[in-house]
Amino acid sequence: MRKINGKRVVLPLVCVVLGFMIAFSYNLTKEGEGVGKDKAWDQEYELRQQLIEQEKQNRELQKELLQKQENVSQIEKDLAQEKQLFFNLAKETEKYRMFLGKVNVKGSGLQVTLEDGTDMESEANVNNYLVHEQHVFKVVNELYISGAEAVAINGQRLNHDSYIICNGPVITIDGQQHPAPFIISAIGDPEVLGASLDLPGGIKEQLVNENIIFTVEKQKNIIFDPIIGG
Numbered sequence: 001m002r003k004i005n006g007k008r009v010v011l012p013l014v015c016v017v018l019g020f021m022i023a024f025s026y027n028l029t030k031e032g033e034g035v036g037k038d039k040a041w042d043q044e045y046e047l048r049q050q051l052i053e054q055e056k057q058n059r060e061l062q063k064e065l066l067q068k069q070e071n072v073s074q075i076e077k078d079l080a081q082e083k084q085l086f087f088n089l090a091k092e093t094e095k096y097r098m099f100l101g102k103v104n105v106k107g108s109g110l111q112v113t114l115e116d117g118t119d120m121e122s123e124a125n126v127n128n129y130l131v132h133e134q135h136v137f138k139v140v141n142e143l144y145i146s147g148a149e150a151v152a153i154n155g156q157r158l159n160h161d162s163y164i165i166c167n168g169p170v171i172t173i174d175g176q177q178h179p180a181p182f183i184i185s186a187i188g189d190p191e192v193l194g195a196s197l198d199l200p201g202g203i204k205e206q207l208v209n210e211n212i213i214f215t216v217e218k219q220k221n222i223i224f225d226p227i228i229g230g
Helices: 002-100 133-145 190-197 203-209
Strands: 105-115 150-153 164-167 170-173 176-179 182-187 213-224
Touching: 105 133, 105 190, 133 150, 133 164, 133 182, 133 190, 133 203, 182 213, 190 203, 190 213, 203 213
Parallel strands: none
Antiparallel strands: 105 182, 105 213, 150 182, 164 170, 170 176
């Protein structure tokens, strides 16, 4: 009887201890899972915050990049304008140098020849059939107005302060005398130059009416050397 009572006492005790161990193990497992979940949530939250901060930095960098691109674009525009400005200045300088006779110039153009009239009546005044400086002036001025880049008379190139004086049957250009016929060469668009001279009531018609022999010839290759000492 005593042995049976001892077993009855031990068995419930074992069950109590086993139940306690199972409960403790379960609680420990639950606590571990809770701690793991909290840790995972903290890591996820931290990663999200880092991602948000990185995206913010990316937006700031994109804004900075766009601003720098706009600055570079503006600099390129300014440089293009300066380049065009310098190109225009160089072009204008070259034009003035040609006008002053400082540089060699060549190109197509016109050759106008003025000769004294031959159909003179017996009692006519010979001066009315001679080429005078005003006739040469009219042709030269019309050529320049029509866009001639450079002009020469009998091979002598004109510059910005050239002077022409009539002295009987010859004209003096910058101190050098030239007899008739007077060959006026001009570099420029031959079509434009020729059309300007041949206008109704224009220079050609005026000079022909004044008994001057007026001929025009297109030239493909006219070359003017720089004026020495000019």
